[in-house]
Amino acid sequence: xxxxxxxxxxxxxxxxxxxxxxxxxxxxxxxxxxxxxxxxxxxxxxxxxxxxxxxxxxxxxxxxxxxxxxxxxxxxxxxxxxxxxxxxxxxxxxxxxxxxxxxxxxxxxxxxxxxxxxxxxxxxxxxxxxxxxxxxxxxxxxxxxxxxxxxxxxxxxxxxxxxxxxxxxxxxxxxxxxxxxxxxxxxxxxxxxxxxxxxxxxxxxxxxxxxxxxxxxxxxxxxxxxxxxxxxxxxxxxxxxxxxxxxxxxxxxxxxxxxxxxxxxxxxxxxxxxxxxxxxxxxxxxxxxxxxxxxxxxxxxxxxxxxxxxxxxxxxxxxxxxxxxxxxxxxxxxxxxxxxxxxxxxxxxxxxxxxxxxxxxxxxxxxxxxxxxxxxxxxxxxxxxxxxxxxxxxxxxxxxxxxxxxxxxxxxxxxxxxxxxxxxxxxxxxxxxxxxxxxxxxxxxxxxxxxxxxxxxxxxxxxxxxxxxxxxxxxxxxxxxxxxxxxxxxxxxxxxxxxxxxxxxxxxxxxxxxxxxxxxxxxxxxxxxxxxxxxxxxxxxxxxxxxxxxxxxxxxxxxxxxxxxxxxxxxxxxxxxxxxxxxxxxxxxxxxxxxxxxxxxxxxxxxxxxxxxxxxxxxxxxxxxxxxxxxxxxxxxxxxxxxxxxxxxxxxxxxxxxxxxxxxxxxxxxxxxxxxxxxxxxxxxxxxxxxxxxxxxxxxxxxxxxxxxxxxxxxxxxxxxxxxxxxxxxxxxxxxxxxxxxxxxxxxxxxxxxxxxxxxxxxxxxxxxxxxxxxxxxxxxxxxxxxxxxxxxxxxxxxxxxxxxxxxxxxxxxxxxxxxxxxxxxxxxxxxxxxxxxxxxxxxxxxxxxxxxxxxxxxxxxxxxxxxxxxxxxxx
Numbered sequence: 026x027x028x029x030x031x032x033x034x035x036x037x038x039x040x041x042x043x044x045x046x047x048x049x050x051x052x053x054x055x056x057x058x059x060x061x062x063x064x065x066x067x068x069x070x071x072x073x074x075x076x077x078x079x080x081x082x083x084x085x086x087x088x089x090x091x092x093x094x095x096x097x098x099x100x101x102x103x104x105x106x107x108x109x110x111x112x113x114x115x116x117x118x119x120x121x122x123x124x125x126x127x128x129x130x131x132x133x134x135x136x137x138x139x140x141x142x143x144x145x146x147x148x149x150x151x152x153x154x155x156x157x158x159x160x161x162x163x164x165x166x167x168x169x170x171x172x173x174x175x176x177x178x179x180x181x182x183x184x185x186x187x188x189x190x191x192x193x194x195x196x197x198x199x200x201x202x203x204x205x206x207x208x209x210x211x212x213x214x215x216x217x218x219x220x221x222x223x224x225x226x227x228x229x230x231x232x233x234x235x236x237x238x239x240x241x242x243x244x245x246x247x248x249x250x251x252x253x254x255x256x257x258x259x260x261x262x263x264x265x266x267x268x269x270x271x272x273x274x275x276x277x278x279x280x281x282x283x284x285x286x287x288x289x290x291x292x293x294x295x296x297x298x299x300x301x302x303x304x305x306x307x308x309x310x311x312x313x314x315x316x317x318x319x320x321x322x323x324x325x326x327x328x329x330x331x332x333x334x335x336x337x338x339x340x341x342x343x344x345x346x347x348x349x350x351x352x353x354x355x356x357x358x359x360x361x362x363x364x365x366x367x368x369x370x371x372x373x374x375x376x377x378x379x380x381x382x383x384x385x386x387x388x389x390x391x392x393x394x395x396x397x398x399x400x401x402x403x404x405x406x407x408x409x410x411x412x413x414x415x416x417x418x419x420x421x422x423x424x425x426x427x428x429x430x431x432x433x434x435x436x437x438x439x440x441x442x443x444x445x446x447x448x449x450x451x452x453x454x455x456x457x458x459x460x461x462x463x464x465x466x467x468x469x470x471x472x473x474x475x476x477x478x479x480x481x482x483x484x485x486x487x488x489x490x491x492x493x494x495x496x497x498x499x500x501x502x503x504x505x506x507x508x509x510x511x512x513x514x515x516x517x518x519x520x521x522x523x524x525x526x527x528x529x530x531x532x533x534x535x536x537x538x539x540x541x542x543x544x545x546x547x548x549x550x551x552x553x554x555x556x557x558x559x560x561x562x563x564x565x566x567x568x569x570x571x572x573x574x575x576x577x578x579x580x581x582x583x584x585x586x587x588x589x590x591x592x593x594x595x596x597x598x599x600x601x602x603x604x605x606x607x608x609x610x611x612x613x614x615x616x617x618x619x620x621x622x623x624x625x626x627x628x629x630x631x632x633x634x635x636x637x638x639x640x641x642x643x644x645x646x647x648x649x650x651x652x653x654x655x656x657x658x659x660x661x662x663x664x665x666x667x668x669x670x671x672x673x674x675x676x677x678x679x680x681x682x683x684x685x686x687x688x689x690x691x692x693x694x695x696x697x698x699x700x701x702x703x704x705x706x707x708x709x710x711x712x713x714x715x716x717x718x719x720x721x722x723x724x725x726x727x728x729x730x731x732x733x734x735x736x737x738x739x740x741x742x743x744x745x746x747x748x749x750x751x752x753x754x755x756x757x758x759x760x761x762x763x764x765x766x767x768x769x770x771x772x773x774x775x776x777x778x779x780x781x782x783x784x785x786x787x788x789x790x791x792x793x794x795x796x797x798x799x800x801x802x803x804x805x806x807x808x809x810x811x812x813x814x815x816x817x818x819x820x821x822x823x824x825x826x827x828x829x830x831x832x833x834x835x836x837x838x839x840x841x842x843x844x845x846x847x848x849x850x851x852x853x854x855x856x857x858x859x860x861x862x863x864x865x866x867x868x869x870x871x872x873x874x875x876x877x878x879x880x881x882x883x884x885x886x887x888x889x890x891x892x893x894x895x896x897x898x899x900x901x
Contacts, residue, residue, distance in 0.1 A: 026100060026157050027051045029132070031149060033142045035559055037627040038587035039609075039620050040123060040136040045587075046108070046145045048135040049127070050153065052100040055160055056131035061097030063160055070094065070103075070159060073167050074110050082106070099124075100156050101133030108137050108145075108152035115174045117141060127610050134610065143181040147174055179368065183209055186225050186475035189490030197494060198504040200591055202567060213497065214505025216537065216571035220497040225445050226472040227497060234442035238471040241283055241316050244441070251440050253433065254465045258318020267305045268298060270317040277320040279467070280304040282311035292383060293409045294320055300386070307383060321451040321465045325411035326422070328430075328448040329478055329489060330438040332496035335431045337478035337487040338423045338455060343408040344378045344416030348399025354388070355395040358407070366480075367416075375482065378416035383409055419477035421484030422455055429458040437469065444496065447473025507571060509590060510722050513578040513624045514599025514637075515617075516771045517715045518557070520703065520742075520750045521599060522577045524719040527746065528736035529573050532728050537571035539564070541579070541765075542748060542878075546571060558582025559589025566590065573726065583623050584609040595725045596628040597635040597718055601642040602770035607798050618642040625649045633725035635718055638666045638676070655725055657717035659710065661687075675724065677717045682707060684717060684737070686730065695720060696734045702741045708781045709751065711774040712742075749878035751778070758867030760784065763881065766874050767793050769801060772808045775872075779812050784870035789813040790857045791874040793835060795826035802831055806838020810846040813872065815864060818850045819857040821876055828852075855880065 030049035038045060060066050071077060071091065080090035090106050105122040112119050122137035139145025151170050158165050183191060187209035191201050194213050202212040209224045221228040226235070237243050245255045257274055260283055261267040271278045280301065281291040290311040292304035301317075308315040329337040346357035358378055361367070367375040380395075384407045388394065391405060399405055411417040426434075430452075438446045452464035478487045498505055512522050519540045526538040530548060538545045539561035544552040546568050556564075557579035565574045578588060601618045611617050625634045626649040634650040637643040638658040644665060647654055654674060658666045661678040670676050673689045684695040698704050703712045720733050728736075744752050744763075752763040760782065766775045779787060789812065793805050809816045816839055820832040832850050839848045851857040858873060858881050865871050875881055 034587035036588035055100040059097040111148040147177045193490040193494040215566040216507035218505040231442040235471040256319040283314035323451040326450045328434040331492040339419040339477045341411030348403040350401035418482035421481040509593040510595040511593040512597040515602040528723040531736040532732040535572040537565035540577040559586040562589035592629040594632040596624040604768040622646040635721040655721040677721045761871040785868035786814040788815040789872040795824035795831040802834035803838035806835040810839035810842040817857040819854045
C-alpha cells in the first residue's frame with residue numbers, strides 16, 4: 026500500500042465537523058483481495074488489538090467492525106479502524122472515522138479523528154504498515170509499534186500542568202491555539218479577548234516577582250523582612266566561604282544553588298565539613314553562587330496559591346523505596362520505575378527515579394549499596410529533596426491547612442507579587458500555625474508544576490487548572506471568543522469580505538480581515554498574497570487587537586486543511602457554480618455544494634447563517650444550520666423568501682431599486698441601490714447581491730440599519746478599498762476595468778457589466794489557471810470572444826499542464842465563436858498588459874483579468890493614469 030496524501034484537517038472539514046486526519050491511500054494489489062479472502066484475518070487482528078471488539082462500525086453494535094471484516098471489506102477500511110485504535114491504546118480517546126471510495130480504482134480517502142496531530146499522523150503510518158503485513162501474512166511486532174507511538178506522544182503532548190489548564194478552558198468553551206510545538210506556549214481565546222500561558226506562567230505573571238522567585242537570597246530577604254519564617258543562611262562563592270557559613274550557622278545545614286529550581290543541586294542534612302565540600306561542588310555545578318543555610322527539620326510541603334487564594338497543598342516525600350526482605354536496592358528502584366505513572370521529566374504524573382551522585386551519597390550514609398537486600402518495610406531515601414521532578418511522591422493535605430497557614434501562604438503570594446506561586450514550606454504539620462512549630466519557607470516557585478495536586482500519589486486530586494482559567498477569565502459566562510464571519514461561495518467572496526470589514530470598521534470595531542489578496546489588521550495590510558485558507562484564520566485570531574474576524578474561505582483550504590477554527594458566529598454562502606471541479610475528488614456541483622456548506626455547518630448554535638435564496642444548492646444548505654438563518658435575494662417575491670419572512674425570519678432584498686430588510690410585516694429601507702458605489706448605478710447586479718450578503722452579515726453582528734447604510738455609501742471599488750475587483754480607471758479617454766474573473770460564472774456576470782460601459786473597442790487581457798478542466802478553459806475562451814473585439818491571452822501557473830496548453834485551449838474557445846474578435850497569445854502577463862495599452866485609443870475599454878494588480882496599477886500610474894469618478898462592482 027502507498028500513502029499518496031496524509032495531513033491533518035484542523036477544524037470542520039468536508040468529512041467531519043471535528044478535526045480529523047485525511048489519508049489518500051492506494052491499496053494497490055489489495056483492491057483484488059478483500060478481507061474475506063484472507064483466512065483467519067479477524068482472529069489474528071483481534072489477537073493483536075482485542076479492543077477492536079468495541080468498534081461498532083456501520084453495523085451499529087459492538088463487534089460490528091469485526092463482522093464487516095469477516096464478511097469482507099477493503100484494506101483502506103481496516104486502516105481506518107486500526108489507526109483509531111492505536112491512538113486509543115496510547116491514551117487518546119477517539120472513535121470517529123470513515124473510508125470513502127475515490128473516482129480512481131484502488132484509491133481510498135481514509136478519514137479518522139485525532140486528539141494530538143502528531144500522534145494521529147504517526148498512527149496512520151503505523152496502521153498502513155500493520156494492515157499491509159496483516160493482509161500479506163507478515164510478522165507484526167505490536168509492542169514495538171506501541172513504543173514508537175508512545176515516543177511520539179511523549180514528545181508532542183502537553184505536560185500535565187498545561188493540559189489541566191487547557192482542559193479547564195475546553196470545559197468553558199474557550200478555544201486554544203498551540204503557539205509552539207517545542208514548549209507549552211498556548212493562546213487561550215481569540216483576538217483581543219485572548220490570554221496566553223507558557224506552562225503555568227501567564228501573560229500577567231509579574232517579571233519582578235519571577236525574578237524574586239528565581240533568586241533564593243532575594244526571596245529570603247523579601248519574606249524575612251516581612252516576618253515570614255525563613256532559614257538563616259548566606260550566599261557563598263567559595264568553599265571557604267561555605268565552611269565559614271556552616272560553622273556560623275551550625276550543623277546541620279542545607280546547600281543549594283542561588284539560582285535554580287526542581288531541587289537540582291540541592292543537598293540537605295549536611296553535618297560535617299567533608300560532606301559540605303561534596304555538596305558545595307554539586308551546587309556550584311549549577312552556578313557560581315551557592316546558599317548555605319540552616320537545616321529546618323520537618324515535612325516538605327508545597328502550597329499552591331493562584332490569584333492570591335490557596336487552592337491546594339501537598340506533603341511531599343523524597344524519592345524512596347520500601348524493602349520486602351528479598352529484593353536488592355537496585356531491584357526495588359527498577360520495580361518502582363515500572364509504575365506506569367512514572368515517566369521521563371514532567372510528562373507523566375510521577376517521574377522515574379534516576380540514581381545520581383546525590384543518591385549515591387545518601388545510600389552511602391545509610392551504609393548500603395545497590396546490591397544490599399533491604400529489610401521488609403524499611404524505607405531507603407534516594408534524594409535529598411522531595412521534588413516530584415526527582416522522583417518524589419505527594420499526598421494531598423489541602424483540607425488540613427490551618428487558617429493561619431492559609432493566610433501566610435496567600436500573604437507570601439502578595440509579597441512576592443506572583444499570580445501563580447508554589448511555596449515550599451518545611452513544617453512539622455500544616456494543622457498548626459507556623460509560629461507554634463519548627464517551620465520555614467525555603468523557596469518559592471514561579472510557574473510551579475501542578476502534577477502533585479492534580480493526581481497526588483495519595484489523597485484527593487485538585488482541579489487547579491480550573492482556578493487558572495477562573496483567574497484569567499473571571500466572567501463565568503465568557504468563552505473568550507470574538508465574532509468570526511466566514512464567507513464562502515464560488516464568486517464574490519473577496520468583495521463581500523472586504524465590504525463586511527468596511528461596515529464593521531465604520532461602526533467603530535477593530536477588524537482582522539483575510540482574503541484573496543491580503544491580511545489586514547486594524548485597516549493595515551500586514552501580509553500580501555492569497556490568504557483564503559486556515560493559515561490566515563489562525564494569523565487573524567492570534568492578533569491581540571482584533572475585535573472581529575472576517576475570513577474568506579476557499580474550497581482549496583477546506584479540502585486541504587479544514588477551516589482552521591472550530592465554529593463561527595456568521596457563515597455566509599454566496600453561490601455554488603462550476604469552478605475547480607475535478608480537484609480533491611469533487612467532480613459534481615452537489616459535491617462542491619457539500620464542500621462549501623462546511624462553513625454553514627460550522628455556525629454555532631447561537632450564530633447565523635446567511636444564505637443566497639436565489640441559488641437552490643445554497644438554499645438547500647439550510648439543513649446544516651444550527652442557529653438562525655438570514656436569506657438574501659434579488660427576487661423579493663421568491664416563495665422561500667416570502668415564507669421565511671412570514672415566519673419572522675430576516676431577509677435582505679431589493680424592492681423598487683432599494684436595498685431593504687424584511688421581517689414579518691416590517692420592511693425597513695437600507696439604501697437606494699444607486700447610492701451604493703460598488704453596484705455601478707445598479708448595473709453590476711452581482712455586486713448588488715454581494716451588498717445584500719454583506720448587509721445581512723453585518724445585521725447578524727448587531728449593526729444598525731444606519732451603520733449598514735453609512736458603510737455601503739462609503740465603500741468604493743477602487744484599488745485602495747477593493748483592489749482587483751472591478752476597479753475602473755480612466756485617463757486620456759481610455760477606460761481600464763480590472764477584475765479577477767477567472768471562471769465561467771464570473772465572466773458571465775462581468776459580461777453584462779462590460780456591455781453597459783460605452784466604448785469604441787473592448788480589448789481584454791485574460792488568462793486562467795491550468796487546473797481548470799479542458800471544457801471550462803474552452804468555454805472561457807468563447808465568453809472572452811463574445812465580450813471583446815481583441816483578446817490578448819497570457820498564461821499563469823500551468824499547474825500540471827505543459828506550458829502553453831491552457832492558453833491554447835482559451836484561444837481555441839475564442840476562435841470557435843467565429844466572430845471578428847482578434848485573438849493573440851502573449852505568454853507573459855506584463856507584456857500582454859503593455860501590448861493592450863499600446864493598442865488602445867481614445868474611447869476604448871481595456872478589460873484586464875489579471876493576477877498582478879499592483880504591478881499593473883503602478884504601470885498605469887507611470888503613464889499618467891488617474892482614478893475615474895466612475896466605479897463598478899466585483900465578479901469574483
